[in-house]
Amino acid sequence: MAAPARAAKIVSTELLENRDAKWINLVKITYEDENGQVRTWEAMRRPGRPNASAVDAVQMIALLESPGGPKLLLEKQFRAPTGKLVIEFPAGLVDEGETPEHAALRELREETGYVGEVVADRGGKRPILFSSPASSSSSSFLIHLKVDPSKAENQNPKPQLEDGEFIECFWVPLDNLYEECRKLEAEGYAIDSKVGVFAEGLEVSKIWSA
Numbered sequence: 001m002a003a004p005a006r007a008a009k010i011v012s013t014e015l016l017e018n019r020d021a022k023w024i025n026l027v028k029i030t031y032e033d034e035n036g037q038v039r040t041w042e043a044m045r046r047p048g049r050p051n052a053s054a055v056d057a058v059q060m061i062a063l064l065e066s067p068g069g070p071k072l073l074l075e076k077q078f079r080a081p082t083g084k085l086v087i088e089f090p091a092g093l094v095d096e097g098e099t100p101e102h103a104a105l106r107e108l109r110e111e112t113g114y115v116g117e118v119v120a121d122r123g124g125k126r127p128i129l130f131s132s133p134a135s136s137s138s139s140s141f142l143i144h145l146k147v148d149p150s151k152a153e154n155q156n157p158k159p160q161l162e163d164g165e166f167i168e169c170f171w172v173p174l175d176n177l178y179e180e181c182r183k184l185e186a187e188g189y190a191i192d193s194k195v196g197v198f199a200e201g202l203e204v205s206k207i208w209s210a
Helices: 100-112 174-186 193-209
Strands: 025-032 038-045 057-064 071-079 084-088 091-093 116-118 139-147 167-173
Touching: 057 100, 071 100, 071 174, 084 193, 091 100, 100 116, 100 139, 100 167, 167 174, 174 193
Parallel strands: 057 139
Antiparallel strands: 025 038, 057 071, 057 091, 071 084, 071 167, 116 139
16 A cells, blocks of 8 residues: 555644544443442443444454464554554454454455454453453454465455555564564554553563473
């Protein structure tokens, strides 16, 4: 994909009323704590989760086998709240009428152009993941995908980006993810927490298995 003509930047920031919000609402939650005391909490909530879906979104760990070892597919995408290009997993919202697995395959094709295959979860049932439970009820599944480089569709992948989407895809050797994240942050990129935690987990596994 051709690089954008210029870098994205923040123009202004202002408070938004819920009636004007499309993707996220600010809510006040009233609850009772362990002592029976009534308390309130401010949080964000996505208004459009499909009725039949357990999660709002899917995150994809897409891997490609290569002679030098597996490679991980990542994205660079400007995210306005950070004011930076963010290093992320391919991801997207679950649409009405589709399963999380179908959403993962659809989003992978749309954002990256690659055609993937869902890898069955070895634990049976995927856990629901909350990325920021202190401030948001938004939840997702982390779905593993395998990309076969020998498939014709994956020889010259063509993303199907929506208007306003500017996504650059790149592959990172899985074994070097921790070092790559540190290098990218030093270059000025923001690291999505899910990618960062995944990289830290791989690094911890190396340290404690040595």
